[in-house]
Amino acid sequence: MAFQKPLLRTEDLKVYFYGRDKISRAVDGVSYHIHAGETVCLVGESGCGKTVSALAALGLIPSPPGKIVGGRILFKGTDILSLDEDAMQKIRGNQISMVFQEPLTSLNPVFTIGDQIGEAIRTHETISQDALDKRCVQLLRDMGIPSPEQRLHDYPHQLSGGQRQRVMIAMALACNPDLMIADEPTTALDVTVQAQILNLLKSVQEKASMAVLYITHDLGVVSGIADRVYVMYAGLIVEEGNTRQVFGNAVHPYTMGLLASLPDRKKRGKRLHNIPGTVPNPAYKPDGCPFHPRCSHAVESCKTVEPEMIPLEEGHRCRCPVLAKKP
């Protein structure tokens, strides 16, 4: 697939949020790409810019205070930052769709779920009410919701958390998009339901040969679903590669630190590795490498020189000049 043009490519994307007296550099030069049918994960802690860099691809950055100050976002070769709102509307929901974290707040409580799934279809197609209902029922059935004909007339509060998320996914799939952006879709769910939703996503993705950009902070989920992974820290991608490279052969000290700090039974009795300090405020990022105040490998130059992405092996790159040199 490597010879194909990627479905979505962002190049050096910069999204800043302008406050009264400070500028938050939420996304500060992020480049990522997704091929058709691929599952790509953006992983990082809260405030690292993973959601903002995905929302930019849908033109959903709240402006003001947010502003895309640099970079390009190419979807099927066209720069979607140059499109007007009408053209964007044709892409949004139709070719790129979105599943949000909290299904209860992203569904409208005063409309039935049939209305809401139908709205997604009617926005992009002219369709009779009969055909629309049939399509909604089929979508709900595909999502594994029992007795979909009745559920169509239910309101969101009548469904469980897992079912609501299934409805959200049904809405996202309503127009057979080429790319689905899923922003922490299982974070609010219990583990057994999370497993159901992840399996569902995998099966609909295979059926529709759709690409998925999956945003999460849960490294376990990433390892289970991703083809390729981008690790973000403080508005930058610090490491990228396929799942085997990032989890088995992490090079960046932040990725290594995150992996080592995960508790599990085999580490019982031993101290967990701990990354000292906290994530920097995006308005007051340290100079040089943003990770250097927390990094045990930092050298003098880390404090002043902003590191570049350094290629390691096929598809594996990392933003750490200190560790990348040592093979």
Add this chain to the structure above:
Amino acid sequence: MALTDNHKNAVTLQVAGLKKYFPVHRGFFQRVAARVKAVDGVDFEIGPGKSLGLVGESGCGKSTVGRLILKLLEPDGGKIFYKGRDISHLSPREMRPLRQEIQIVFQDPYGSLNPRMTIGQSIDEGLRCVGLSKEGRKSRREELLEMVGIWPGAADRYPHEFSGGQRQRVGVARSLSVNPSLIICDEPISALDVSIQAQIINLLNDLQSRLDLSYLFISHDLNVVSYISDRVAVMYLGHIMEYADTESLFEKPLHPYTLALLSSVPKIDDTGTRGAHTPLKGDVPSPLDPPPGCKFQGRCPRVEERCRKEEIQFSRFDGDHWVRCWKASP
């Protein structure tokens, strides 16, 4: 679980047949229309310096158990023994001296500190209960802050000046201020970022070995529980489904629900290969309308006729491994 008096005195906390039914009021006269069996016969014990992990999905009653032990809720049945003494029906006045011994660390470090009080004042509240002088309080406050890894000068600052991880450290310092021997940790790290979680887990572990604390560690995160606990109790709809040493529970899970939980946890696998697992079907049933017989029967892959009819007893499998599934009997 029948226990001798000697044994009762040796454990820090013992809970036997604990029940809490919440009434559901309906209609004009607010009549009690139904009861939610949030906790329906829970047994476990925690030894001195030990940790018990209480795991389960949301709504299974694990936080209610924590609140019952603290006597923030009045139990509707069963007994709570703290160091051999039955505390299940103590009056608030009788409970007061015990409050110093049983403390809680809450989930949300943003909601559990008063934003109008400096963190020093928050910790002082506890120290006053112990009856320390002003001077004594100051030095103890500094000692506590240092113990949880916050520079002592921070006592004059307000909660909003701290990050989530630091606030959780303050929450821990606050609960330690009265020298407790049992701390109920109610999802203490779920609201924190991954890199901060490890800091708090290490802190809790260090404090445990230093102060010989017992923990009831309530969490939905099996990885964390498997790391921190000596024993684990798995809860589902108000029942304990399985109760065993961490090693045997994770090595040899007996209850189908435990098995399902363990297989649903996403695992980091650096080889890039993925184990296929079949997720459980359906959702947790509403606690208002639980199924008859075994509470797990509606989702259980091994369900049989007997599970649908009989209430299943909590029974010993071997040694200290308990399970609520008749099919697992030895």
